[in-house]
Amino acid sequence: MSFREALESEKFVVTAEVGPPKGTDIDEMIHHIELLKGKVDAVNFTDNQSAVMRMNSLAGCKIALEHGVEPILQMTCRDRNRIGLQSDLLGAYALGVKNVLCMTGDHVSAGDHKGAKSVYDLESVQLLRVVDALNNGKDMSGNDLKGSTDFFQGAVVTPEANPLEPQLIKFEKKVKAGARFFQTQAIYDIEKFREFMNHARKFPVKILAGLVVLKSAGMAKFLNNFVPGIVVPEELIEELKAAGKEKALDTGLDICARHIKQLKEEGICDGVHIMAIGMEDRVPEILERAGLL
Amino acid sequence: MIITKKKDFKELMGNIRNYRSFFLIGCSECASLCGTGNEEAIRDMTEALKAEGKEVTGGFVPKTGCQVLGTKKELKAFKDELGRTDCILVMSCGAGTQTAVELFEDKAVYPANDSLFLGNMTRFQMFDERCSLCGQCILDKTGGICPVTTCPKGLLNGPCGGMQDGHCEVSPDIPCAWVRIYERMKKLDKLQELCETVVEAKDWSQGQKPRALSTREKKEKTRS
Numbered sequence: 001m002s003f004r005e006a007l008e009s010e011k012f013v014v015t016a017e018v019g020p021p022k023g024t025d026i027d028e029m030i031h032h033i034e035l036l037k038g039k040v041d042a043v044n045f046t047d048n049q050s051a052v053m054r055m056n057s058l059a060g061c062k063i064a065l066e067h068g069v070e071p072i073l074q075m076t077c078r079d080r081n082r083i084g085l086q087s088d089l090l091g092a093y094a095l096g097v098k099n100v101l102c103m104t105g106d107h108v109s110a111g112d113h114k115g116a117k118s119v120y121d122l123e124s125v126q127l128l129r130v131v132d133a134l135n136n137g138k139d140m141s142g143n144d145l146k147g148s149t150d151f152f153q154g155a156v157v158t159p160e161a162n163p164l165e166p167q168l169i170k171f172e173k174k175v176k177a178g179a180r181f182f183q184t185q186a187i188y189d190i191e192k193f194r195e196f197m198n199h200a201r202k203f204p205v206k207i208l209a210g211l212v213v214l215k216s217a218g219m220a221k222f223l224n225n226f227v228p229g230i231v232v233p234e235e236l237i238e239e240l241k242a243a244g245k246e247k248a249l250d251t252g253l254d255i256c257a258r259h260i261k262q263l264k265e266e267g268i269c270d271g272v273h274i275m276a277i278g279m280e281d282r283v284p285e286i287l288e289r290a291g292l293l
Numbered sequence: 294m295i296i297t298k299k300k301d302f303k304e305l306m307g308n309i310r311n312y313r314s315f316f317l318i319g320c321s322e323c324a325s326l327c328g329t330g331n332e333e334a335i336r337d338m339t340e341a342l343k344a345e346g347k348e349v350t351g352g353f354v355p356k357t358g359c360q361v362l363g364t365k366k367e368l369k370a371f372k373d374e375l376g377r378t379d380c381i382l383v384m385s386c387g388a389g390t391q392t393a394v395e396l397f398e399d400k401a402v403y404p405a406n407d408s409l410f411l412g413n414m415t416r417f418q419m420f421d422e423r424c425s426l427c428g429q430c431i432l433d434k435t436g437g438i439c440p441v442t443t444c445p446k447g448l449l450n451g452p453c454g455g456m457q458d459g460h461c462e463v464s465p466d467i468p469c470a471w472v473r474i475y476e477r478m479k480k481l482d483k484l485q486e487l488c489e490t491v492v493e494a495k496d497w498s499q500g501q502k503p504r505a506l507s508t509r510e511k512k513e514k515t516r517s
Binding site: 078104106109110118121122129140161163166170172176177228229 | 445446447448449450451452453455456457458459462463464469471472474475484487488491493494495497
């Protein structure tokens with residue numbers, strides 16, 4: 001069953017994330033792809049995440065397809081203008097990529113090429129419209145395509161943005177622009193996420209809750225202080241502290257599994273998106289603990 | 294106005310090392326407000342150049358340095374001084390420098406300033422960039438606050454995920470343009486409009502360089 005069919009069939013969907021390597025050695029990426037094979041519905045390949053230059057997302061997607069894993073192409077507007085974006089989308093579709101996640105992209109100032117010129121010829125809402133046009137056989141200028149795409153297009157949303165209202169307005173614009181699914185920024189407070197879902201449920205889109213595994217109390221504090229839109233509640237930080245240094249990671253995996261279980265059992269959202277960030281090999285274990293394997 | 298900043302003096306001296314006598318041209322508009330091209334700046338530059346052993350034949354602050362014919366007329370009074378000059382140092386923006394290039398075909402013309410951006414003076418000697426001269430103003434759709442300029446990504450339809458507590462991911466010193474737009478539209482009771490307007494991708498061909506504009510023909514027609 002494809003990612004799209006899984007979401008449309010009301011199955012509780014699981015996606016994970018793999019970052020392509022900085023360099024041409026793809027052994028580790030293939031190892032992660034193999035580990036996730038058969039255990040998740042699709043794998044996102046990041047697009048120069050945090051503006052750090054790496055192998056492109058499309059190559060990751062193609063390699064995943066060769067290994068029998070369905071990819072989600074992450075596409076940011078930071079590095080390509082409208083010609084480059086459309087051209088890469090056509091190429092991706094021809095190579096068998098069916099899912100695309102449209103994002104604005106972290107600013108170059110966050111990355112390792114700070115002197116680069118940011119593009120942002122389009123932004124996420126406009127990119128979603130472009131995908132919709134390509135799906136309907138037209139390019140952005142209205143020219144006919146010889147063979148259209150049939151992408152299942154998604155977007156991102158930050159349920160814990162502060163202030164939240166401007167983010168919700170943009171969420172609504174993304175829905176109108178054709179987003180069919182959303183993968184959220186990491187969430188840790190299930191009750192607050194439930195409130196967001198009460199709003200999101202008014203729209204005909206599927207929502208996957210973003211989850212980032214907490215490795216330590218220090219990491220949780222770092223996320224709170226330095227990563228926009230992520231709020232780790234104090235009680236989780238206490239739980240990690242109480243576990244002690246040796247058991248902190250194990251507790252982090254437990255918290256993640258517990259959240260997945262609750263989100264599924266209470267039908268809060270349509271699935272989860274696990275961003276393991278360097279711990280891709282632990283994803284199967286999280287899914288086991290959550291009772292999904 | 295065009296915001297300018299004095300070039301590093303050492304760098305400037307390096308650029309003009311081969312010249313001996315200078316005439317200084319300021320500007321009474323933007324460069325005066327920036328303190329880079331007013332009478333005082335010209336006096337300071339004259340002293341600094343003299344201290345470096347250079348000769349200064351004269352200096353002048355034209356009314357509008359980017360107005361070619363007006364500046365030409367004003368500079369007629371300095372024919373002798375200009376005749377004894379081998380380098381003209383322009384203390385306004387890049388447009389002012391190029392006025393001098395147009396007026397003095399056979400003389401070296403050097404900029405004394407760096408031209409930075411189009412901005413507003415918020416307090417004395419404090420300037421903020423407010424307009425990118427993109428050629429397609431969307432202030433009518435954004436409560437009068439320009440996201441093309443004041444959002445580092447130039448986003449047209451709302452904040453990105455990097456916004457934190459109303460500030461930008463690029464720097465906590467930058468307020469999020471889209472939070473500002475949201476707050477203003479809320480005050481004006483126009484949130485509905487903000488939700489419903491999807492701003493189209495910009496037509497950057499409108500900003501294709503070099504731009505030129507002539508409204509002469511139209512006016513002549515109206516007169517006849």
